[in-house]
Amino acid sequence: MTNNINPGQFTILGFEGIIPDKDFLCLIEKYPPAGFLLLEQNYESPEQLTSLVSDLKKVAGETVLFAVDQEPGRVQRFKKDFPASEKPSVYIEDGLEDKYRLWCAHTSSKLAEVGINLNLAPVLDIASDPGDNPALTDRIFGDDPGIAAFYAGILIEEHKKNGILTCGKHFPGLGSARFDPHVELSLSDDPLARFEDYYWQPFIKAVESGVDMVMTTHLKAASLDPHNAATYSPKVVGYLRNNVNFAGPVVSDDLIMGGARNAVSPGDSAIKAIASGHNLLIISRGVVLQSEVLDSLKNRYARDHLFGKIAHQNAEIIRRIQSKTYFSDPRK
Numbered sequence: 001m002t003n004n005i006n007p008g009q010f011t012i013l014g015f016e017g018i019i020p021d022k023d024f025l026c027l028i029e030k031y032p033p034a035g036f037l038l039l040e041q042n043y044e045s046p047e048q049l050t051s052l053v054s055d056l057k058k059v060a061g062e063t064v065l066f067a068v069d070q071e072p073g074r075v076q077r078f079k080k081d082f083p084a085s086e087k088p089s090v091y092i093e094d095g096l097e098d099k100y101r102l103w104c105a106h107t108s109s110k111l112a113e114v115g116i117n118l119n120l121a122p123v124l125d126i127a128s129d130p131g132d133n134p135a136l137t138d139r140i141f142g143d144d145p146g147i148a149a150f151y152a153g154i155l156i157e158e159h160k161k162n163g164i165l166t167c168g169k170h171f172p173g174l175g176s177a178r179f180d181p182h183v184e185l186s187l188s189d190d191p192l193a194r195f196e197d198y199y200w201q202p203f204i205k206a207v208e209s210g211v212d213m214v215m216t217t218h219l220k221a222a223s224l225d226p227h228n229a230a231t232y233s234p235k236v237v238g239y240l241r242n243n244v245n246f247a248g249p250v251v252s253d254d255l256i257m258g259g260a261r262n263a264v265s266p267g268d269s270a271i272k273a274i275a276s277g278h279n280l281l282i283i284s285r286g287v288v289l290q291s292e293v294l295d296s297l298k299n300r301y302a303r304d305h306l307f308g309k310i311a312h313q314n315a316e317i318i319r320r321i322q323s324k325t326y327f328s329d330p331r332k
Contacts (some may be wrong), residue, residue: 005298005302007293007295008028009032009034009318010281010314011033011034011281012035012065012280012282013027013033013253013284014036014037014042014086014282014285015036015042015285017220018041018042018044019052024287027287027291028060031298032060032064034064034065034278034322035066035067036065036066037067037068037256038077039068039077039268040079041285043077046081046113049078049115049116053066054115057206065321066116066117067118067120068122070111070119071139072085072086072091072104072151072155073085073086073087073088073123074087074137081283082107082110083107088139088141088142089138089141089142092142092151100151101158104155105158107119108128108161108164109162112162115148116164117164118166118212121166122151122152122155122156122166122211123168124149124152124170124202125134125148125170125173125175126141126142126144126148126173126198127140127143132328133174133175133186135174136174141176145198145201145202148202152205154204156211157209160210165212167214167251168206168213170215170217170219170253171203171215171216171240172188172199172224172230172240173195174219175199176195176199177219177241181217181218181253182259183257183259184258185219185258186217186259187265188221189221189223189322190223192224195223195239200244203246204245207245212248212249213248213250213280213321214240214241215253216231216252216278218253218258218259218260219259224239228276229260231252231253231259232269233237234276237276237277240313241277251278251279251280251282254280254283255273255283255293256279256289266289266296267293267295269293270296271300275307279314283307
C-alpha cells in the first residue's frame with residue numbers, strides 16, 4: 001500500500017490567537033485539514049472572522065469546514081455582534097418558542113454571513129439534575145426527551161435554511177454521566193435499556209430532522225462497552241449507527257480534553273478513534289500534538305491494509321458532507 005494519503009482529511013484543527021502562527025500554517029499546508037475549529041480566542045469581530053475564513057480557505061480549499069460551538073445558553077464562542085441567547089430553560093417557558101426560533105434563524109444567518117458552515121449544536125443531552133455534570137450547566141432543555149428533541153428540531157430546521165450544517169452531541173448521552181469530560185473521563189452506570197429508551201430518544205429525533213453530524217463524548221458506560229470510552233469504542237459507534245440509525249459523519253469531541261487521555265500516545269489514541277468508526281477528530285490546539293497525530297495516521301495507513309480501507313471509506317463520507325458546504329468568499 002502506498003502512503004499517498006492526506007491524514008488531515010480526518011481532522012478538525014484549532015489554533016491559538018486571531019491569526020494562525022507560522023508553525024500551524026506550515027502544518028496545514030502539509031496536511032490540509034477537513035475543517036477548522038474556531039473558539040473565542042480566534043474571534044475579534046465579524047470583519048476579522050470573515051478575513052480569517054477567506055485566508056484559511058486559500059490553504060485548505062473552498063469546501064473546508066469551519067466549526068464553532070454557537071449553542072443556545074452558556075456556550076457561545078462568538079459574542080460581540082452575534083445574537084445573544086437566553087438559557088435553554090428560559091425558552092421552554094410558555095410563549096418563548098418563537099423567540100428561540102428567531103435566535104436560531106438570526107444566529108445561522110450571521111454564521112453564514114461570515115463564512116462559518118458548521119455549528120456544533122444542538123446539545124441533545126437530557127438530565128434531571130445537570131449539576132451532576134457541570135459540563136451541561138445552562139446548556140440543555142431539561143429532562144424530557146420530547147422537549148429536547150422539539151427544540152433541537154427547530155435549531156436544525158433554521159440552520160438548514162441558511163446552509164449551515166449541524167452536529168448533535170454528546171453521544172451516548174452526558175446526562176447519564178458523572179464527572180466533566182473536559183477534566184476527566186465521564187462514567188455512567190446506567191443500563192443499556194435506559195440509554196435506548198431515554199437518553200437516545202433526542203438523538204433519534206434529531207436524525208429524523210436531518211442533523212448532519214453526531215459528536216461522541218469521552219464517556220465510559222459499562223453497559224455499552226466495559227473496556228473503552230465512547231471515543232475509542234466500536235461498540236458505541238455501532239449503537240449510533242444501528243440503534244439510532246445515523247449514517248453521517250461521526251466526530252470525536254476534542255482529543256486534548258482530560259477525559260480523552262489514556263495510557264497511549266496521542267497518535268495511537270487518534271488511530272484507535274478512527275479505527276472505532278469515527279470519521280473526524282477534533283484537536284483544538286497544540287501544533288506539536290497535532291503533528292504527532294497526523295504523522296501517526298499517515299504511517300498507520302501506509303503499513304496497515306485494514307486501516308487503509310477504513311481511511312478510504314472515511315474520505316468518501318467527508319467528501320459527501322463537504323459537498324454541502326460550499327460558500328463563496330463572503331467578502332465578495
